[in-house]
Amino acid sequence: MQLPPVFIDISPEDQAQELRSYLKGLGAEISEEKSAKGIEDDLHKIIGVCDACFREGQESEVESVLNDIVSIMVLVPMERAENIILAFCEKLTKAPGQKLLLASLRALWLLFQSLDERSPMRYHVYYHLIQIAKQTDQVKSVFRDIDHLKQQFASCPPSSEQLQKLYRLLHEVLLKSNQSEQAAKVMIELLGTYTAENASHAREDAIRCIVSALADPSTFLLDPLLSLKPVRFLEGELIHDLLSIFVSDNLQSYLNFYQNHKEFVTSQGLNHEQNMQKMRLLSFMQLAETNPEISFDTIQKELQIGADEVEAFLIEVLKTRLVRARMDQAARKVYTSSTMHRTFGTAQWQQLRDLLCSWKGNLQAVQEGMKTITAAQLELLNQQ
Template sequence: MSVPAFIDLTETDQIAELQQYLKSRDIKVVEEGELFNDVKQLIISTAEIWKDTDGKDIEGVVNSILSLLFVIPIAQGSELVDLLCEQLFVGAENGKAPVSLNLLHNLFHGYPSKTAFLYKVYCTWLKVAKISRSIHLVPTNLKELTSWLESWDVGEEGKQNVLRLLYEAQMTCGRNKDASPTMVALLQSYTEDNASKAREDAIRCITKALADPNTYLFNELLTLKPITFLEGELLHDLLNIFVSGNIKEYDEFYKANKDFVESIGLSHASNTRKMRLLSLVDTLGSAREITFRDIETRLDIPEAEVEAFIIDAIQSKLVRGRIDHVNSKVIVSQSCQRTFGRAQWEELATRLGQWRDNINQVFSRLLSLSHM
């Protein structure tokens, strides 16, 4: 992406104008007479204008500094970029987050994407996006981000830091659906040797997933090394219930561990709703219909609430079907699989075999007809 040209002046004239502007604001500016040092002093002095200057004026000044910064060889740019990032983050904290966000966009796209110090720029961009609740303005595609991280050569800890910052920004901005794969990517970056270091991330991953009203399938979480390190703890037991347990198991767990469930910020009412929906999926199995009476008794739902529960199940997309009011039952066209293990693969293989046989039979009949 090209960055706009901010000022049509020589570097020397541009520096002189910026110095004069800062002096007119009674801001001390050290004049060095050399491009790198002059730009460094401009960045240091510009920190003063964030306090009581209009955002558009700040943006104009810093964009002018950026155009100078891009002239300096990349090999010398790291120190200056670090200084500027710190300034933009402080500015965001002091109420100028939209301005900082725009400037970070220009700074990031002003260099080739493989430039190592863009790691610092991107981290700052995520922090500012969290403050301004504007993560949608930052490129967050995980495939693209992984490519950048490899180019920046930041190692596993650097990668984990970025993914953690991205996850926090996405959660703050209400983008739970995007945050989930980010957290999974973060936990996948740990090995058995260092998985214990991700304990807090693993706990947060589980609690956020269980609390999310639109997340129902949790089997993938059990495969993540940091989560396996929690085995034997109450949270891991609770996760297992959501993966493959039923409403009765959850009720028993809650009665025995009510304080624990409340201490990790989970709502018993929300948990109960989710476990009833998941238990319905198990109750259906491969069945193509179920009566209101069966739902009421098997899931312990009051008769007056059964129809609303069915509508909730259909809206959640765990079940596809329609309500047969005349016969008080649900006609099911499809229901999801809570887990997909060996048994499910074998069932899929059987169905594909049946489909292949049926196709072969049709083909044979068509072939025989063509020879008549």
């Protein structure tokens, strides 16, 4: 079946008539005649049967048809285009098969980029883009990171409810594509959309955020979660107790919790062995904060590992770059030079302030030294 020619330099009405003829030729129940009610009614009817091209068209042909529809759609005044755009998005999310979904993804991306940045419809198109990205495992082609997402909607920010809906979908899609770090960041953004007035309604989102952060093997700074309003509403519940252990307690505290609440940990979809590994890393960070020199025996005891496992564990620690250290196998010790803090409170701010003041003092000393050297050189030149 031949695709209609590329529609260039013809009116939207004639372009719509060409699409009608093409779709009718594919067996769609549509008249070839233009609508007497105008281009918007033409679009409604064309979009209603545009999935006919999915049945017989090749990927390139389908994409061409969809792009033609987009080229007409963007000419409709925005206040009258809402239902047309939503109907088009719904049709494209139901495209059968990977190749046709990819063609639909590209057509929707074209629509998203073609809409005015101030258009509230960009949110709806983007949401459907993520839905198709979920089906095609193409989320990286749509979503870069949270900052980029915010830039996309800077001129017309979605409502809190719309953002919550989008973030929930994004979290699900990112987890599916093994982007756990990005998924955790999205969940934190989701909880940040709640206010003190509605934080109590965010229980499920808060639990999902905590579980996502605990399960993510690359997320170790968990302290900020405790300050989120929806998380604070969980105080007294087991999930909050578990989070608090990961924030500031040691491995033994986790083991005690697990011994008493095995079914709860499992019911949250958390893996005990992975929890153990993460708590060992966190416990070692805690040791390193106050002990620049740690013996292998202390590590073995505190982290409950065998003597032959200590070196392998330390190698894993160094790979995370959470701690800077060097091993002395002969002395059976590890010397730490710096570590990421598990919590960042008043003491850590004071330590940072002291460090910056020290740097400032050193720079001033260098500056004064340079002035002295410069003055001496100038004096020597004058004498010559």
